[in-house]
Amino acid sequence: MTSVRRYLISVLIALLVLTSFLAALQSYRLSAARASALFDQDLQLVAASILQHYQSSNTEPEQGLAVQLMKNNQLVFKNGLAPATALAAPVGFSEQNFLGKRWRVYIGQSGTEWQIMVAQPLQQRLQLADEVITASLYPVVFSLPLQAILIWLVVSRALKPLQLLSAELTSRKASELTPVTLNQVPQELQPVIQATNRLFERLSAAFAREKRFASDVAHELRTPLSVLQITLHNAITHARQQGIPQDDAAMQALQDGVERMRQLIEQIMLLNRTHPDNFQANTKPLDWAALCRAVVAEHYSQIEARQQQISIEGLEHLAVKADEFALRLLVANLLGNAIKYTPLGGQIKLTLSTTATNAVLDVADSGPGIAPEEYPHVFNRFYRVGGDRHQSATPGSGLGLAIVKELVQLHGGRISLGRSEFSSGLKVSVELPLCV
């Protein structure tokens, strides 16, 4: 199909012409056959009308022609259907009432002496005419549903490329920005597809630039920041050793700022690394419980420093098929968040369990928690509950949960938030498919 317009116009006209003309021909055939039968019937009526006169039967025929022959206005012949007296009607065709019926009457005259009257009941004539007309209408009426079905098929066929394009665009993931390719694209749809593909191309380039920019900036900043951190540490140590007076609070704020910036850069790089487009997962069966214990051990110094209570409950072994780096990062981020937002002396609990198909890790803390209306937003990048005035006053990048969500999605899992069983606090539940 090169053009939907041309296809629809040509095929619909062809279908309508073909069905209409064939219906007209069929009407012609049926009408001609019916008319021929009626003419034959007329011949039979005339024959029957004349025969009645010479038959001794007293019964009047139900159908037929009434005939009267008059000479000098005197009735000289009449058949059974005709009235007993001469009918007074004008010469030619007219409609008259007699014998309780309405008749179509023809009076013929030969010279001044002879007159003949032939009459037929009007009802009978209408019935015969109806039969011919009805016969001619049948093909037209029957062709209409056929035309409707054919039009529906043709229009559906013509609009199929549009449906295909719609299905193609609907089935795409948000990240799929490759050009749309369809077979047999009609002329009318080509500009739409070209414009869509150009838009996809521009969007793809813009997304790639945005991703590269954040990653490149983070990468470029990491080295000078490390140098700055070491230099700052050395400067503070040197000043202390030399007994040079310094503003401790300002130096501490400077150190915290640099540390926060380092963490942010690390998180940006991790986010880039764990993005589905860049992440090369090397999945294998892992014991999630053992990995949780190892991560807790790695973070134990921080937990101890904040005098927090930590417990690991539930299953001692839990097999999942995952990438080790990704799973470790996931648990570390969740635990890091819990440590960060749980106050001094607070509680953290890791629980490992299973459902019918999934392995579940719940990380609950006794921190301030998050209001349920904030749940949908905390997985957005750089989103921090309460903004910079977060009540924990804890520095953070707002990327931790975004990274966790991407890691969960990479493994085909699910993440949800809820209230912890402590008096306050947040519970993060991660479900990953069980390793079978």
Place this chain on the structure above:
Amino acid sequence: MLINTVLVFTRDLLPLFILLPVLLQMPFGEKRWLLIRTGLIATAGMLLITPALTAITRLADGNGLELFFILLLTLLLLCLLLLSISWRYRTATTMLALALQTIICAINLVLFSLTSVGVAGATESLWLGAVLGLGICSSIAVLAYQLLAELKRFSSWCLGIMLALIAARQSSEAIGLLAQIDVIPQLTTLWDSSNLLAEQSELGVFFHAWFGYEATPDAIQLLTWAGTFILMLLIWQRQMR
């Protein structure tokens, strides 16, 4: 009269309107110019033939017209064979094939119109029948073109089969004409399918125009038909390799 006129117009025009969509499925550059040039060639041919029609009819003891038709049908068959063998000269061959088929149709219609003139009430039936016949044939051509375009996407064989059916029809018709003028013997008919599908019915006329349907074929006609059909398919298969 009207039904007869429609059937005659449909029977005579349909071969052209079936050949046209099949040949237009070939890869041509500009189809409009091809059709215009074909129309010009056919018109020129008719301008030459029409004045000589009476003389042609009188040739060979009154068998001139049949012989002339056999010549035209044979040339048309050769064009179709050439198209199946190679697409190298497809434009010229297609133009010639369409022009020959147009001339055959036009001669038949001229003869029918000439014999109908003077018959009481024929003029109205003639133009009405011509309109109905032309409408039906054009519609079939448009639908056949779209259907072939659709089928061609699945297999190029549908084009080969259509060409083979049309070529088989030409050869069968030529053999029928040869038997009509007693050049070849008229054998007994193999079967009579008139009860199932009469040649004069709408569908019978369509099948006759498409692949040469005969309700009462004889052995020579059938063999010629089958031979041409198989030969065309074999040539098409070679072309497709």
